[in-house]
Amino acid sequence: MINRNEFDALVNRVEVLSGRVRDLEGKIQALTESQGREIPSGMAPVTALAAEYGISTKKAEELARNTGVMLVKCKGGGYIAFEEKFRDSARQVLRGAKRKYGSAYWYHPLLGKFQMSGGIPK
Template structure:
C-alpha cells in the first residue's frame, strides 16, 4: 500500500512530466529546466557531437526537440564539469582525452 506522502510525490512528478510534454508539443519553446544541446555545448567549449555523446554516456536526460536535442540544464553542466576537469591533454597537443567520450577539442576552457 502506498503512503499518502509517496502518492503526493508521485502525483507531482506526473504533473511535471505532463507539463514538460505539453511544452515539447509546442516546438517553439523548451521545457522548464531544459536547454538546447547546441547552446550547452557552446557554453562548455565542446562540439555538439561530443556534447551529445557526453549526455548519453553520463545518463543526462536528452530528448529530441524539433530538429535538434534538448538536455537537462543542471545535470548536463554537472556532468560536463566532471568530464572537463578529469580530461587529460598531452603536452603540445590540441586534443583532450577522457575515457567516457574519447578524444575531443575545446574551443575555450569554461570557467568552472
C-alpha cells in the same frame, strides 16, 4: 472630386480587404500556436550547452548519453537536455580530461579524443 458611386465602391473594397486581413491574421495565429512549442523550464538546447563548454555538439550529445543525462529529440532534429544535470556532469568529465603537452586534443574515457576551446571549466 469623387462622386458617390466611386466612394461607395472604395468603401466596399476596403471592407473586403480588411476582412481578408482578419482571416490571414487568424491563420497566422493558428500556425504560430501549432508550431510555437516552448522548451520546458530547466531544459536547454544541447547546441547551446556545447557552445558554453567549447565542445562540439556531437561530443556534448555523447557526454549526455554516457553520463545518464536525459536527451529529448526535437522536431528540428536537435536535442534538448536538463541544464543543471548536464552542467554538473560536463564539469566533472571535462575537469577529468587530460591533454598531452602541446596537443590541441583532450582525452577522456567517456568521450574519447576531442577538442575543447576555452580550457577546463571552473
